[in-house]
Amino acid sequence: MGYTVIRAGDRSLTSTAWLTSYHCFSFGDHYDPANTHHGALIASNEEYLPPKCGFETHHHQESEIVTWVSSGSLVHRDSAGNSGVVPPGLAQRMSAGSGVDHSERNEPWPDLPGSGTTRTHYVQMWVMPDRHGLAPSYAQRDISTELATGELVPVASGNPDHAAAIAIANAGATLYAARPASGRTLTLPGARFTHLFVVNGSVQLDGPGELSAGDAARGTDVGDVRLVARSDAEILYWAMDSALGEF
Secondary structure, three states: OEEEEEOHHHOEEEEOOOOEEEEOOOEOOEOOOOOOOEOOEEEEEEEEEOOOEEEEEEEEOOOEEEEEEEEOOEEEEEOOOOEEEEOOOEEEEEEOOOOEEEEEEEOOEOOEOOOOOOOEEEEEEEEOOOOOOOOOEEEEEEOHHHHOOOOOEEEEEOOOOOOOOEEOOOOOEEEEEEOOOOOOEEEEOOEEEEEEEEEEOEEEEOOOEEEEOOOEEEEEEEOOEEEEEOOOOEEEEEEEOOOOOOO
C-alpha cells in the first residue's frame, strides 16, 4: 500500500540525433526486471521530437497506445488506413490488436497551420488489453473545452461506467488528464494501481508531497487523494483495477 515516487532525473533516457525519450518503465535497451509495469501500464515515455523527425513505420501488436501531446503536434499514419494529426487537447488512441504498422512524425499537416515547425513534446503510454486478437483500430477526439475547466477529464477508458472521450480494450483501466491553474485542488480517484505523471508545472499530492514536471507517483491500493496545483500544471493520471494477466 502507499506510493512510490519516480523523480524526473531518475528515469532512463534514450537520446539520439532526432529523439529525446525519458522512460518511467523498462523500455528498449533499458531493462530493469523490477520495473516492467504497474497495474496494466507497461510504458510511459515522455518524448521530444524536432521538426521533420519521428518514428518511421514500425510494428505493434496487442497493446493499447495512448498519445498525449503537450506542445507541437504529431502526425499518425498506419497500415489499417488511419491517419491524423494530434495537437494539444486531442485524445488519441491506437489499438494495435492482432498487428498493425504505423509511423509517428513531427511534420506538417495540411489542415493545421504551423504544424511540423516546432519541437513536439508528448507522452506516450502503453496499456495491455484484456481482450486479444482484436482488429486494429484508431480513435481521436478533441477535449480542449473540457480541459479548459481545470477539472479532471476522463481521456481513455475500457470501463463502461466511465464516459471517457475514447475507448480502450481494458475494462480495468482509465486515464484522466487535467490542467489545473495554480492553487486549484483536485480529487484523484483511488484504485488498486494508480500512476500520476506531471507533464508541466508542479503539484502537491497528499502522501508523496511535491512533484514537479517529469516526476511520477505510483500508488498501490490507495483511496481518493487530494492534489493541489502549486503552479499552473498539466497532469496525466491512470486508475487501474487490474494487473497484467488479470481479465
